[in-house]
Amino acid sequence: MQILQIRQTPGLISIDADPGSYSISQPKADLNIQTRKGEWEIRQYQPELSIDQSKARAAYDGGNYLEMNQRIYSGIQQLYLQGIANRVEQGNRMAEFFKPGNTIANVYGQDWKPRSFPEFRGPASMDNVDVRIETTPPSIEYHKGGVDIQVEVHKPEIEYMRGKLDIYMQQYPSVQYIPPEIDRAV
Numbered sequence: 001m002q003i004l005q006i007r008q009t010p011g012l013i014s015i016d017a018d019p020g021s022y023s024i025s026q027p028k029a030d031l032n033i034q035t036r037k038g039e040w041e042i043r044q045y046q047p048e049l050s051i052d053q054s055k056a057r058a059a060y061d062g063g064n065y066l067e068m069n070q071r072i073y074s075g076i077q078q079l080y081l082q083g084i085a086n087r088v089e090q091g092n093r094m095a096e097f098f099k100p101g102n103t104i105a106n107v108y109g110q111d112w113k114p115r116s117f118p119e120f121r122g123p124a125s126m127d128n129v130d131v132r133i134e135t136t137p138p139s140i141e142y143h144k145g146g147v148d149i150q151v152e153v154h155k156p157e158i159e160y161m162r163g164k165l166d167i168y169m170q171q172y173p174s175v176q177y178i179p180p181e182i183d184r185a186v
Helices: 054-061 065-095 104-108
Strands: 005-009 012-018 021-025 030-036 039-043 048-052 130-134 139-143 146-152 157-161 164-171 174-178
Touching: 065 104
Parallel strands: none
Antiparallel strands: 005 174, 012 164, 021 157, 030 146, 039 139, 048 130
16 A cells, blocks of 8 residues: 655745844033132121220319319318308307316317318229220121033934845745555556
């Protein structure tokens, strides 16, 4: 018994592909930078020195004429009142002449000492000179600086170079029928 033979050859498709390539470039961004410096503004004030030595001058030489005259006037007024009080006391003692020790010599004989002129100078003290120093703290202001940045971005430049794609039949499909051998001699 003979069999029919079938031979089959598959088809082969060949693909030859080279990938495409990209060329990407991007120019640098343009920067515009502007800066402002911070600034200090400092104002410093001179200290003020004031010296008041009017009390010291009043203690040395009586001070100005107005103050000296006021001290003399108030001192003379006091001396005058003391003198009146002393005369009244002497008169009262003379009214009682009969008491021992109230003689004219005893009452008026002790009144020979001169009265001192009133003090025209001010009191002496170590605090007579007033020294004042007035300081003003410095005024300090700071003006803040800054940075302004402006950026101009450039888009990327992209180029695509196509690759190659070849599709071809490397082997065609085929079917082959091989019949059995027939004996012709019959």
